[in-house]
Amino acid sequence: MPDPTEIEIYNYTTFEGKEDFVGFRTTLQVGSAAPDFSAILLETGQPVRLSDYWRERDLVIEFGSLT
Amino acid sequence: MAREYAEKGFTFVFVYTREAHPGENYGAHRSMEQKLAHARAFKEQDKIERPILIDDLVGTGHKLYGELPNMTYLVGRGGRVLFRSDWTDPPTIELVLNYLLNVRARRREGERLTPFYAEFVGYRKNDPAEFQERLKRAGQQAVDDFARMMQRWNQQGKIPGRLGE
Numbered sequence: 171m172p173d174p175t176e177i178e179i180y181n182y183t184t185f186e187g188k189e190d191f192v193g194f195r196t197t198l199q200v201g202s203a204a205p206d207f208s209a210i211l212l213e214t215g216q217p218v219r220l221s222d223y224w225r226e227r228d229l230v231i232e233f234g235s236l237t
Numbered sequence: 238m239a240r241e242y243a244e245k246g247f248t249f250v251f252v253y254t255r256e257a258h259p260g261e262n263y264g265a266h267r268s269m270e271q272k273l274a275h276a277r278a279f280k281e282q283d284k285i286e287r288p289i290l291i292d293d294l295v296g297t298g299h300k301l302y303g304e305l306p307n308m309t310y311l312v313g314r315g316g317r318v319l320f321r322s323d324w325t326d327p328p329t330i331e332l333v334l335n336y337l338l339n340v341r342a343r344r345r346e347g348e349r350l351t352p353f354y355a356e357f358v359g360y361r362k363n364d365p366a367e368f369q370e371r372l373k374r375a376g377q378q379a380v381d382d383f384a385r386m387m388q389r390w391n392q393q394g395k396i397p398g399r400l401g402e
Contacts, residue, residue: 232252
């Protein structure tokens, strides 16, 4: 069970523009292996792995939210 | 665009992260139920046809990929990162996908091609009115919080996430 504080830190309640755009440029380089992780597929409510999607075909991933 | 390029062999997914601009209507996630409900609302309101993958409540996937609010990645079949951008722009993605299709066509013709590293400055559509509507949808607090940060950034003479002209 994730630490409640960690949930509150990641899911900030006030936008403060703290995103690290500069740091992004050097984390996870092109040409390297894409990191894999588990997620819930909205359509089914079932867990999937991101790697399921790049096994057979090239994959375009967009990250985002409603807001 | 996803439909058009799906036929050319590309899969598209959307990974749902934390709320970038939480407000009264759509607040910071405190449960997976809430996150799923927000993702469902997003799918309906923005008419998303791509599969939506919900990242966990502490942003495990989001953090692995750089934790920015609206990144795009292209991962080649087999799992190699081929492209990454700190914002999302459909014409830019289209450019990259066409580039990759062209590379494959050239290889099929027998041309010997070797990967190399490149970077470029992208240009994305910037519609302040559309952005304000999105913030309003989240709630007045989202509008106010952003306005406050904008004021601070203007004083500093720098907006994070924007390359200078």
